[in-house]
Amino acid sequence: xxxxxxxxxxxxxxxxxxxxxxxxxxxxxxxxxxxxxxxxxxxxxxxxxxxxxxxxxxxxxxxxxxxxxxxxxxxxxxxxxxxxxxxxxxxxxxxxxxxxxxxxxxxxxxxxxxxxxxxxxxxxxxxxxxxxxxxxxxxxxxxxxxxxxxxxxxxxxxxxxxxxxxxxxxxxxxxxxxxxxxxxxxxxxxxxxxxxxxxxxxxxxxxxxx
Amino acid sequence: xxxxxxxxxxxxxxxxxxxxxxxxxxxxxxxxxxxxxxxxxxxxxxxxxxxxxxxxxxxxxxxxxxxxxxxxxxxxxxxxxxxxxxxxxxxxxxxxxxxxxxxxxxxxxxxxxxxxxxxxxxxxxxxxxxxxxxxxxxxxxxxxxxxxxxxxxxxxxxxxxxxxxxxxxxxxxxxxxxxxxxxxxxxxxxxxxxxxxxxxxxxxxxxxxx
Numbered sequence: 206x207x208x209x210x211x212x213x214x215x216x217x218x219x220x221x222x223x224x225x226x227x228x229x230x231x232x233x234x235x236x237x238x239x240x241x242x243x244x245x246x247x248x249x250x251x252x253x254x255x256x257x258x259x260x261x262x263x264x265x266x267x268x269x270x271x272x273x274x275x276x277x278x279x280x281x282x283x284x285x286x287x288x289x290x291x292x293x294x295x296x297x298x299x300x301x302x303x304x305x306x307x308x309x310x311x312x313x314x315x316x317x318x319x320x321x322x323x324x325x326x327x328x329x330x331x332x333x334x335x336x337x338x339x340x341x342x343x344x345x346x347x348x349x350x351x352x353x354x355x356x357x358x359x360x361x362x363x364x365x366x367x368x369x370x371x372x373x374x375x376x377x378x379x380x381x382x383x384x385x386x387x388x389x390x391x392x393x394x395x396x397x398x399x400x401x402x403x404x405x406x407x408x409x410x411x412x413x414x415x
Numbered sequence: 416x417x418x419x420x421x422x423x424x425x426x427x428x429x430x431x432x433x434x435x436x437x438x439x440x441x442x443x444x445x446x447x448x449x450x451x452x453x454x455x456x457x458x459x460x461x462x463x464x465x466x467x468x469x470x471x472x473x474x475x476x477x478x479x480x481x482x483x484x485x486x487x488x489x490x491x492x493x494x495x496x497x498x499x500x501x502x503x504x505x506x507x508x509x510x511x512x513x514x515x516x517x518x519x520x521x522x523x524x525x526x527x528x529x530x531x532x533x534x535x536x537x538x539x540x541x542x543x544x545x546x547x548x549x550x551x552x553x554x555x556x557x558x559x560x561x562x563x564x565x566x567x568x569x570x571x572x573x574x575x576x577x578x579x580x581x582x583x584x585x586x587x588x589x590x591x592x593x594x595x596x597x598x599x600x601x602x603x604x605x606x607x608x609x610x611x612x613x614x615x616x617x618x619x620x621x622x623x624x625x
Contacts, residue, residue, distance in 0.1 A: 270513040273507075292491060293487070297478070300478065311521040312522070327535065338530070343526075346463075
């Protein structure tokens, strides 16, 4: 399998963590989002959204959307399970992942920040305020109330919730979002930072890191 | 079960379609997003994100995030299946749902439009252009290339992809987004409009419709 990857993309980082947790090896193909490589025709033919990541299977089938890819990996190799078998616990785990993937990340990613600066002429300061607002309000501050670290978000082993939370915290720190009032979120992040799979997937450890 | 609902919310509309497809009855509790009822303390205690929908089970457990709720309903009552059992088809279905739920809807929902107008002082015209940009570029234009209507997005029966696509088209039309260049998307939408479950879930048919 090939992962079309970018070291600093939160969504790609999620898939890297899932692959590491499952011990699955893939070829990493860098797509430099900063240089717009995701909009090249040959990449758009694989992922018409022009976003990273995408997972290309050995038969050439391309899967898109990080959470759909991780659910596929969970079916392909169920151990360790990232979405719990119990439907109620699965709903709670998916809710954290979706709160980040739907309600935080899309509002602070590179393409939206670029639109605010270039199309709407907003200052860097206004864009930072925008980022902090969406990351915190209804975002990480809600997640702080929804998780119950033990020591991962929902128990003794990492789930999809942790897999999505850690890259969002990496992104929040890049934009200097204040996080000190979120002790449960920070405790989960610290525990994950000690885990070899999370370490191996870290942006700084990728071949395309700058 | 109780669904905390708002007739015009795309995310609540998705859950209503899923409930109708499965023939599950719930009590609908309106949360008026336009009047800010989602930020009342008694609602925030149920859903700390302050967003609709939320599904309250008979034991008081509250589930949040529309896609997590629908996956739960799919486990609770598997027929008709909304996420296919085949992992590869499931990945394609989830990718369409997530492309909308992560990359389109969060950028054009009410709270973001309000921030652009009130906090950033943008005109209605600029906000409309913002909405059209994100709905189309990398959004519905990509989905047009990823689906293969037969007559629903992925075969003869509706899946999670159709359940999420139809409310997004309703929202796109509210903001007069041009859609004529998306024949496959429009064909799916027209087929769904003939389906009793999609009809019953339509915003205009809800008790709180204005």
